[in-house]
Amino acid sequence: MADQTKPFARSLNDRMLAGVMGGIAHRFGWNSTLLRALFVIVSIASAAFPGILVYLILWLLMPQEAD
Template sequence: MTAARPFVRSRHDRMIGGVMGGIARRFGWNSTLLRVLFVIVSIASAAFPGIIVYLLLWLLMPEEGA
């Protein structure tokens, strides 16, 4: 059994805070596609909840290597 990778913000794969890069790395997903999907879902939900979710994750997720 392999140890699960923790949720951390990426230092290398980041556009703003590294949140989407960290989530993509955790699950082995493509970070660009995850970002596009997040933007589409945020726009579809009037953008406000998506911004709040991103800011909360940015505050709560530790930075990689910290």
């Protein structure tokens, strides 16, 4: 049987900035609002987690979702 996994791509419909969190949430079947909130909280609370840098790198590396 072929692998039917969803692609790892930035979301076109579920986006606040670039669709990175929406794409990750869609890929794993998570709630995108909760994922965004968790990402912001971890980014602010942890000096060891450079949230803005991680988001920018994901924005550059993740392909745009196909229509």
